[in-house]
Amino acid sequence: xxxASTADEETPPPPPPATLTFGGKHGKNxxxxxxxxxxxxxxxxxxxHTARRAWAVDRTGVVLLLVCQxxxxxxxxxxxxxxxxxxxxxxxxxxxxxxxxxxxxxxxVVTAAAAVGRVSGALAxxxxxxITPLLxxxxxxxxxxxxxxxxxxxxxxxxFADRQEAAEVGVTRTRLMVQDAQRFMxxxxxxxxxxxxxxxxxxxxxxxxxxxxxxxxxGAVLSARVDYETHYLNxxxxxxxxxxxxxxxxxxxxxxxxANGMTGYxxxxxxxxxxxxxxxxxxxxxxxxxxxxxxSALGGLFLLCTWATLAWLASAGRIALPVAATAVVAVQTxxxxxxxxxxxxxxxxxTSLYLADMRSFLDMAAERAPARGPLTIPERVDEIRLxxxxxxxxxxxxxxxxxxxxxxRRGEILAVVGENGSGKSTLVKLLTGILLADKGRVLWDGVxxxxxxxxxxxxxxxxxxxxxACWPLRARENITLGQPKTFDDGPVWEVVDAVGxxxxxxxxxxxxxxxxxxxLWGGAELSGGQWQRLxxxxxxxxxxxxxxxxxxxxxxxARGEHAIFLEIxxxxxxxxxxxxxxxxxNTRLADRILVMDKGRVVEHGGYEELVNxxxxxxxxxxxxxxx
Ligand SMILES: Nc1ncnc2c1ncn2[C@@H]1O[C@H](COP(=O)(O)OP(=O)(O)OP(=O)(O)O)[C@@H](O)[C@H]1O
Numbered sequence: 001x002x003x004a005s006t007a008d009e010e011t012p013p014p015p016p017p018a019t020l021t022f023g024g025k026h027g028k029n030x031x032x033x034x035x036x037x038x039x040x041x042x043x044x045x046x047x048x049h050t051a052r053r054a055w056a057v058d059r060t061g062v063v064l065l066l067v068c069q070x071x072x073x074x075x076x077x078x079x080x081x082x083x084x085x086x087x088x089x090x091x092x093x094x095x096x097x098x099x100x101x102x103x104x105x106x107x108x109v110v111t112a113a114a115a116v117g118r119v120s121g122a123l124a125x126x127x128x129x130x131i132t133p134l135l136x137x138x139x140x141x142x143x144x145x146x147x148x149x150x151x152x153x154x155x156x157x158x159x160f161a162d163r164q165e166a167a168e169v170g171v172t173r174t175r176l177m178v179q180d181a182q183r184f185m186x187x188x189x190x191x192x193x194x195x196x197x198x199x200x201x202x203x204x205x206x207x208x209x210x211x212x213x214x215x216x217x218x219g220a221v222l223s224a225r226v227d228y229e230t231h232y233l234n235x236x237x238x239x240x241x242x243x244x245x246x247x248x249x250x251x252x253x254x255x256x257x258x259a260n261g262m263t264g265y266x267x268x269x270x271x272x273x274x275x276x277x278x279x280x281x282x283x284x285x286x287x288x289x290x291x292x293x294x295x296s297a298l299g300g301l302f303l304l305c306t307w308a309t310l311a312w313l314a315s316a317g318r319i320a321l322p323v324a325a326t327a328v329v330a331v332q333t334x335x336x337x338x339x340x341x342x343x344x345x346x347x348x349x350x351t352s353l354y355l356a357d358m359r360s361f362l363d364m365a366a367e368r369a370p371a372r373g374p375l376t377i378p379e380r381v382d383e384i385r386l387x388x389x390x391x392x393x394x395x396x397x398x399x400x401x402x403x404x405x406x407x408x409r410r411g412e413i414l415a416v417v418g419e420n421g422s423g424k425s426t427l428v429k430l431l432t433g434i435l436l437a438d439k440g441r442v443l444w445d446g447v448x449x450x451x452x453x454x455x456x457x458x459x460x461x462x463x464x465x466x467x468x469a470c471w472p473l474r475a476r477e478n479i480t481l482g483q484p485k486t487f488d489d490g491p492v493w494e495v496v497d498a499v500g501x502x503x504x505x506x507x508x509x510x511x512x513x514x515x516x517x518x519x520l521w522g523g524a525e526l527s528g529g530q531w532q533r534l535x536x537x538x539x540x541x542x543x544x545x546x547x548x549x550x551x552x553x554x555x556x557x558a559r560g561e562h563a564i565f566l567e568i569x570x571x572x573x574x575x576x577x578x579x580x581x582x583x584x585x586n587t588r589l590a591d592r593i594l595v596m597d598k599g600r601v602v603e604h605g606g607y608e609e610l611v612n613x614x615x616x617x618x619x620x621x622x623x624x625x626x627x
Contacts, residue, residue, distance in 0.1 A: 016272045046352035047184075049359075050135075050177050057134040061127045065182060068124035073189025075117030080197045080333055082106040082113065084326035091322035124182060132178045139174045139358065143167055146365035152434045154368040156394045163361045165239035169231070170358025173351050180348040187340035194334040201327045202319060208309055209334050212302040217342030219295030223288050224350035230284040231354075234277045241273045251519050252470070306331065372436070373451030377460055381445050381545040384408045384576060388440035389430050400426040402599035403440065410545070413568065413577040415587035417617065418596035424580045425466055427596065428548050431578065433457040462539035464549040466580075470531050472517035475505055479538050495541045499533040500563040528555040536564050540571070547571075550580040565589055584621050593617065 054062050089103035147164060154160055198205045247253060248266045257263055310331065314324035385407045392399040400423045408414055408431075416424045429435040430442055433449040442449045449457060471478050479492050489512060496502050508514035508524050516534075518525035526534065532555045539547060549568070553561040561583075568577055569589055579590065587593045588607045595603035595610065595617045603615050610617040 016269075046177075046348060046355065047181055049355075050181050053135055053138065054131050054178060057138055058131050061130040065124055065127035065131070068120040068127065069182065069186045069189055071120035072117050072124065072186050073193050075113040075120065076190040076333070076337070077193030077196065078113035079110050079117065080194055080330055082109040083329050084197065084201075084323075086110065087326040087329070088322045091325055121186075124186065128178050128182050132175055135178060136171065136174045139171045142362060143171055143358070146362050146369075149370075150365050150368040151370055151436075152429070153394070153436075154365070157368075158394070160364075162235050162239050163357070163364060165242065166232075166235050166354075166357040167361035170354045170356075170361070173354040174358075176347070176351050177355060180344055180351055183340065184344035184348050187337055187344055191334065191337035191341045194330065194337050198327070198330045198334045201323055201330060202313060204309060204313075205306065205327065205331060206334070208302065208306040209331060209338060212299055212306055212335065213338040213342050215295040215298035215302070216339060217346055219291050220343055220346030221349055222291045222295075224346055224353065226284050226287050226291070227350065228353045230281050233280050237273055237277050241270065241277070244270065244273075303335075370454045372449070372454060375447050375452040376456045377444050377447055377452060379460075380410075381460060381576070382410045383443075383445055384431060384546065385443045386430065386437075386440065387443070389427075389437040389442055390439040391426055391430055391435055391437055393426075399438070399599050401430060401437075404430075404596075404599075404601055405440075406594065406601065406604075408576045408578070410576055411573045412592065413572050413579065413590045415590035415593045416578060416580045416596060417582070417584060417587060417593060417620065419620075422596040423599040424596055425550055426599075428463070428550055428578065428580060432461045432463060432546070432548060460544045460546060462542035462544045462547045464535050464539045464552045466550040466554075468532070468535045470516065470526075472515065472519075472523070474512065475508060475514050475516055475534070476512040478516055478534055479541050481538060483542050491541065495537040498540055498563065498567045499537040500560055501530065501533050501537060504530050529557055529560055532556055533560050533564070540567060544575065546576050546578075548578045548580075551582065552579070553581075553583065553586070561586070584617075584624050 051062070054065075083106075086103040086106035089106065090099050092099060092102070094102070143164075195206050195209075198209065244266070248257060248270065257266065310324065310327055313319045314321065319327065386404055388403045388405055389401055390399050390403050391401045402423070404423075404427060406414075416427060418424050426435065430437055433442065433452070433454055436442075436450050444452070444457065444460075471481060473481065476489065476492055479495060492512060493502070496505055504526065505511055505514075509522070515523040516526060517523040532552065536549065536552050539549065547568070549564075553564055556564070565586060568579070579586065581587060590607070592604060593607060593610055594601050595615070597616060603610055603613065603617055605613070611621055612618070
């Protein structure tokens with residue numbers, strides 16, 4: 001036995017991924033208590049909703065689709081009725097040529113109607129091809145817009161991310177909805193046409209045919225239910241798998257994954273989660289099989305009864321032979337139409353389950369869109385005041401900000417310091433109205449943010465967040481994003497100079513037009529510190545009354561940091577500036593320093609004053625110098 005294998009035996013197996021359930025108040029499958037009748041009642045509402053949305057995106061396509069479907073149905077009825085007529089001639093009395101001659105006009109009509117049916121069928125598919133992509137795009141954009149617009153606090157809400165994942169499936173299923181609805185409607189029209197002909201031949205045939213296809217329909221609905229149940233159980237796991245997939249494969253995190261030896265565990269983890277999802281899916285397979293076998297057997301039995309009845313009617317002389325022959329064709333046609341009607345109805349029901357998830361998420365997101373009030377904020381803001389502001393994140397026992405009062409005036413630079421988790425970033429979110437205080441108030445020139453239009457607030461805010469996005473956009477857009485108001489690059493170059501990025505941008509293959517994403521064709525990459533400079537440039541470009549920088553220079557070299565703080569000082573007179581930092585030396589530029597601990601302001605004053613006070617700030621400064 002080698003040392004390596006001994007080591008392997010002694011190494012405990014890696015822990016499997018945590019078991020995640022689609023939890024919270026959304027943890028209950030909406031189908032759990034739904035009766036079969038209730039499920040069937042969904043169809044008209046789903047059909048109506050799809051029709052309204054289709055009408056909104058492509059009226060011509062919808063009209064074309066409806067006309068073609070009516071034509072297809074009418075053509076099917078004509079084919080059947082004239083086939084019956086032709087049969088009567090073919091199986092009637094006279095010589096072969098006389099009988100064929102007699103059937104000829106009916107056969108010509110059958111051929112013409114079949115041609116019309118085919119052409120309108122093709123046109124209906126074309127209309128479906130027009131409507132579906134537009135509808136899917138609309139659903140997709142509605143979802144993205146809804147998520148972008150919710151109050152920031154919604155992200156932390158129980159089940160929000162899982163509901164979003166379920167809604168994403170709804171978006172992809174939208175693709176099937178028009179197709180299902182179109183096939184369902186066309187089968188319905190063909191069924192009505194064909195059943196009219198069958199009933200005219202003998203009234204007993206239609207109920208028997210219905211009995212023959214109903215079990216298949218019931219089977220399809222039951223299978224859809226099982227499939228959805230499995231999907232519902234897997235939502236939580238799929239959500240986290242999707243997130244991990246992105247983190248594990250995103251090139252920006254590739255170095256961390258490789259150099260820390262994470263690859264093996266990440267792949268193991270991904271496989272373990274995928275296996276768990278597959279296991280649930282496979283558990284459903286025998287149930288599906290049982291449903292299909294039972295309903296097929298029942299349907300087959302009823303079909304046998306239909307044929308036996310037809311044979312009995314013919315042999316007992318209750319229907320003439322030509323009528324019996326026609327009945328065979330009519331039964332086949334009706335059976336096909338009925339079968340498709342039921343199957344596409346079930347498919348629509350199936351799709352509707354996913355669409356309902358999407359609709360309920362959109363409703364949920366709409367309820368969480370800011371509805372704060374119509375108050376607006378003056379163009380120039382002179383003062384921001386916090387009055388005993390408290391904020392507690394959902395699910396947390398302690399408030400992150402526990403009653404903070406402060407006044408910030410135009411022209412002032414405020415530094416906020418404190419240990420990790422002391423509430424600095426949360427305070428910033430309260431100042432900017434990203435989060436609304438649970439208790440207390442945040443007032444911008446006397447306007448309470450709880451009642452102000454958030455867009456008016458954010459138009460006057462520039463924020464360099466602690467965790468910023470490296471947008472896969474051109475360099476120019478990475479600066480102007482959120483405020484693309486000039487056609488001239490002058491102001492963009494001004495901020496590029498201010499953050500010391502001119503040389504780096506001029507070296508890019510297409511300067512400001514360079515796509516900043518190495519993974520995209522023609523894209524280029526910046527270093528971490530260069531990205532941070534660019535993000536600071538974006539905030540400076542906005543020229544707003546409030547400028548907030550949360551750890552703005554953590555990745556920068558001394559020259560970059562110097563340039564940024566010089567610029568902050570240069571422009572400070574025209575705005576209120578808040579700098580959150582752990583680099584305590586940088587707080588020297590501030591007019592005031594706020595020291596936070598456990599959500600409260602424990603000290604405030606100037607740099608020298610706080611160092612001499614011998615409190616938490618002095619201790620942190622001493623620790624920073626004790627290297
Ligand atoms: N989105 C969130 N959901 C739940 N709790 C959060 C969230 N963001 C922060 N917290 C919690 O709120 C508290 C304050 O966090 P905050 O980010 O404001 O601290 P901070 O002072 O900015 O910390 P750091 O110096 O590490 O950036 C912490 O206990 C943290 O765990």
